[in-house]
Amino acid sequence: MYRTDQEIARASKMHPIAQIAEKLGVLEGDLRPYGKYVAKLPLKLIDEEKIKGKKLILVTAITPTKAGEGKTTASIGLAEGLNKIGVKTVVVIREPSLGPVFGMKGGAAGGGYAQVLPMESINLHFTGDFAAVEKAHNLLAALLDNHIHNQKNTLNIDPRKIVWKRVMDMNERALRDLVIGLGGPAQGVPRESGFDITAASEVMAALCLSKDLMDLKEKLGNIIVGFTYQDEPVRANQLKAQGAMAALLKHTIMPNLVQTIEGNPAIIHGGPFANIAQGSNSIIATKMGLSLADYVVTEAGFASDLGGEKFLNLKCQYGNLKPDVAVVVATIRALKSHAGIPFDELKNPDPEAVKTGLPNLEKHIENMKHFMLVPVVAINRFATDSEEELQIVKDFCQSQGAKVALCDAWEKGGEGAIDLAHEVKKAAESGLSNFTPLYDFQWGIEQKIESIARKIYGAGDVEYSVKAKQQIRLFGKIGLDKLPVCIAKTQYSLSDDPKLINKPSGFTIKIREFDIAAGAGFIVPIAGTIMRMPGLPSKPAAENIDIDADGNITGLF
Known part of the structure; x- marks a missing residue:
């Protein structure tokens, strides 16, 4: 019988977080518990010496389609599979935003038998990291408008050139463009403004590119909020905002430890957009994983041309990280979608359509080779995939010099990702990757x-x-x-x-x-046109979410 992701998660046995931490060699006294099954990890556990020689696996994908690629599910499944073959592995991923949870996409805790737990908590508020980012961002906005109103704009800020909006972790199109400060002199100075979604906040991006709390405070101080009448930048440190902002993020900067369905450790931290920011979890979380495990599996948002490129050019250069393998997730359904097949026909076997869609996969394999990384293609298997369609993709990958394996983690958990785990392990240990960024920061x-x-x-x-x-x-x-x-x-x-x-x-x-x-x-x-504040669809996922008198939540996915 078909079971939803939420039903599978609820039926899974969870272990006290101290037991999960023990697998990583972390003492219970070092944890900052958030209930029984979640804890924050202090930054003192990061050890640059221990990181040396560890293996970092980037999971990216082909170009997204409505059919879905299941990158998070594949990442969690791969980590389960690696643990099953005896490799001490932790998966490190981003935190979900409430906007997609209540909108169209749903949660971001994996799917089927490749999920991180507690799924409901992770998808709804979690440890309050997004709320803290939101408050720090909006504090800066409040200090900015207060300076113009109460301090007579001594910084000579041109209200027409203010670029700092407010943020909220919700999809709400009505807040994109606003006029604030209406109602007379006591209400502030009228000007145009608006809201972005919290994941689009520069505070979130800075958090995920910081190495520690003091580095974060410096980055917050360097935020440009607007320009003077003479086109000189005005920064947050000129408003004396960075100290209070960093204080709000004192706990947020610590990564969150949770567990997979199979009781393996998972680290979740940060959630910057991949459209307008780097689209990957924090440098701190990745280095925490590399300090505590032998392999880290981590994903970057969307495909290799967005999150993948930004992970490799920005995050890896800022964090001095060197990936050993790039896993490119593909699905038969998505390849057929790239061939122009309508969504409601994707379940029908169509080998010719698969062949037509293969150039998209080819480009993403090529992109990883541009960074001198060994690509391994993970075919995220669906029940409607025919053997002929699967074989076409396997043969094509081999013709491109890329290793390939099926990933059936949604249905079988780690057992369904063992073949993929073996291919990734071989590629990681081959020494054939020689990660090289695409450009130098000093270029024009x-x-x-x-x-x-x-x-x-x-x-x-x-x-x-x-x-x-x-x-x-x-x-x-x-x-x-x-x-x-x-x-x-x-x-x-x-x-x-x-x-x-x-x-x-x-x-x-x-x-x-x-x-x-x-x-x-x-x-x-x-x-092109990029939306920093999404809107809700005609039938939001929120309409299906409910709670009963005993506190049981339904409708999450």
Whole structure:
């Protein structure tokens, strides 16, 4: 009988978190418990010497489709499989945002028999990390408006050039664009503003790129909130905001320890968007995993052209991390979707459609080779996949020089990922990966953008608007031109046009403007239209979520 993810999670036996910590050699006295099954890990457990020689596995994917790729499920399943074959492994992933939980996507705790527990807690509030990021972000917004109102704007801030909005961890389109400060002199200075979703906050991005609390405080102080009438940047440290903001994040900076369905350790921390930020868990969480286990399996948001590229160019360079293997998750359903097959027909066997969709997989394999990483393709298996379709993908991967294995973790847990675990272990121990970032931070802004657009996206050219060119000149003037770039574009295409599926070529990437994340440590070239505050769908997932008198929650997925 079919069981939902929530039913599977609820029927699973959980172990006290101290027992899970013991598997990593962490003493109970070092834990900061959040109830019986969750704890925070203090940063003192990170040991750079212990990290040396450990194996870091990046899990990325082909271009997302409505059919789903199951990257988190595959990551958790791979960690279960590696533990089953005797490799001390921890999976390290991002925290879910409430926006998708109540919207269309649902939770982010894996699926089937490859989940992290307690699933309900992880998907709903968890340890309050998102709330703390939200409060720290909005504190800065409040101090900014208070400075203009009460301190007579001694910093000479141009209200028309303020770039710091407020955030909320919810999908709410009505809050995207607002006018604030209405109601007369006592209510502040009227100006345009709005809300972003918390995952899009620069505070979240900075948290996940920090090495410790003092580094985070410095990054928070470097946040640019706006510009003066003379186009000079105004930073959070000029508002004396960084100390109070960091104080709110005192506990948030510590990664969260939970467990998988099979009782293996899992670390969950941070949740930056992959569209406009780096899209991966924190450097701190990844280094915590590498300090405590022999293998770390970690994922990056969306596909290799978004979260994967940003993980490798930004996070790895800032964190001095060197991945050993890149796992590319693909599904038969998604490949057929890239061939143009309608969603309601994807369950029907169609070998020719699979062949038509293979160029998309080919590009993502190629992208990992650009970073000098050994690619292993994980075919996330669905019950509707035919043997002929599966064989087509296997043969294709071999023709591309990529190892390939089925992943049946959704149905079988770690047992369904043993073949994948063996392939990943062999690749990690082969020494064939020689991770090399795509660009150096010292390159010019346009050179960095074009290296990504041409090599990773497959673009023929890059075009800049007049505004973007003006901003590039400004960045050189104010010393931001040596920051890495974090290109914002659609996740649904290798290009900046979501309608160009599969493997488009010869297209032009159009950079229309830039956002600045000077505190986090990158600039954001914007290609196409990117939504920083999503809206709810016509039938939100929230409508199916309920709770009974005994506190039992239903409808989560």
